[in-house]
Each structure stands twice: as C-alpha cells, then as structure tokens.
Amino acid sequence: xxxxxxxxxxxxxxxxxxxxxxxxxxxxxxxxxxxxxxxxxxxxxxxxxxxxxxxxxxxxxxxxxxxxxxxxxxxxxxxxxxxxxxxxxxxxxxx
Numbered sequence: 579x580x581x582x583x584x585x586x587x588x589x590x591x592x593x594x595x596x597x598x599x600x601x602x603x604x605x606x607x608x609x610x611x612x613x614x615x616x617x618x619x620x621x622x623x624x625x626x627x628x629x630x631x632x633x634x635x636x637x638x639x640x641x642x643x644x645x646x647x648x649x650x651x652x653x654x655x656x657x658x659x660x661x662x663x664x665x666x667x668x669x670x671x672x673x
Contacts, residue, residue: 583636587639588615591609591616592620611634
C-alpha cells in the first residue's frame with residue numbers, strides 16, 4: 579500500500595506522463611522510481627502498484643536528506659499549517 583507522500587510522488591509522475599508522454603525524468607532516486615512505476619501503470623485501467631514497488635518507493639523517499647536539525651522530517655507538510663489562537667475554555671477569550 580502506498581503512503582501519502584509516495585502517492586503524491588506517483589500522482590505527480592502520472593501527471594507529467596499524461597502531459598508529455600516523451601518526457602524522461604531526472605532527479606533523486608525517489609523521483610526516478612516514482613516515474614518508472616507511473617510509466618508501468620499509465621493508461622492501464624485498474625492498474626495496481628505492487629507491494630514491492632510501493633515499499634521500494636517509500637524506502638527511497640524515507641532515505642532522502644531532510645533537515646532534521648530544523649525539525650523537518652519526511653512527513654512534515656511542505657506548507658506550515660496556520661496557527662490558531664488558543665482560547666481560554668472558561669472565559670472564551672484568546673490567551
């Protein structure tokens with residue numbers, strides 16, 4: 579089963595393939611693997627990503643360099659979520 583980030587890599591690769599079928603991808607191994615998987619399932623009704631391919635892609639994504647010293651991990655959203663002011667539950671005011 580594909581994880582969320584692996585699914586996003588695959589969706590992006592499929593988009594590129596459908597937009598430009600002759601496109602060849604360069605970049606980190608995770609991009610190349612996602613593109614290879616996408617090519618193998620493009621235009622195939624009911625296509626399924628094998629467990630082996632899903633695991634291989636997830637492994638490559640998890641192995642990417644991340645900025646752990648800055649609190650960034652492979653699952654950190656690309657865009658920070660907005661901060662919501664905390665409310666004092668007893669007085670319904672912002673704290």
